[in-house]
Amino acid sequence: MTWTLAPERFDAPDAARLLRDYYGEVAGRYWKRPATEAEIDEGLTDDGVERLAPPSGRLVVGRFSGEAASCVGVRLDPATATAELTRVYVRPAFRGTGGGGLLMAAAEEVAREAGMRVIRLDTRSDLVEARGLYAKHGFREVPAFNAGPYAEHWFAKEL
Numbered sequence: 001m002t003w004t005l006a007p008e009r010f011d012a013p014d015a016a017r018l019l020r021d022y023y024g025e026v027a028g029r030y031w032k033r034p035a036t037e038a039e040i041d042e043g044l045t046d047d048g049v050e051r052l053a054p055p056s057g058r059l060v061v062g063r064f065s066g067e068a069a070s071c072v073g074v075r076l077d078p079a080t081a082t083a084e085l086t087r088v089y090v091r092p093a094f095r096g097t098g099g100g101g102l103l104m105a106a107a108e109e110v111a112r113e114a115g116m117r118v119i120r121l122d123t124r125s126d127l128v129e130a131r132g133l134y135a136k137h138g139f140r141e142v143p144a145f146n147a148g149p150y151a152e153h154w155f156a157k158e159l
Helices: 013-031 037-044 099-113 128-136
Strands: 003-007 057-064 067-077 082-090 118-123 153-158
Touching (some): 013 057, 067 099, 099 118, 099 128, 118 128, 128 153
Antiparallel strands (some): 003 057, 057 067, 118 153
């Protein structure tokens, strides 16, 4: 059983399903109940996913033994040489298999290849596993760099 990771279009069927699953999980955790399909549809409407296509970004999809199992979005800002991670997700059945670390490495590679010098992200307090993943892979907490409605922790890493 092995992982492979590669950029994919955000609207490719597997990528789109991963993004739905991601939104369903983070919304459900926030609301402390499962998100409905209608709520997921509403949340994904005009969510800026098109910024995860060249030249402004990439979506990397991870496959475990060929099955779509994870994703990470990388938004690129050449003016500041900063990449921003978004939609970091590993399906529950594939957690604990090393996929999260491989996503972080793939995101860093995308950012480096695009000439970025810093990679950063924001996250919520309840996403404890995600915060642990970021710290494990060299991200450090930094002062707030945005005022997102769900941003409670900010992380960055120099590349």
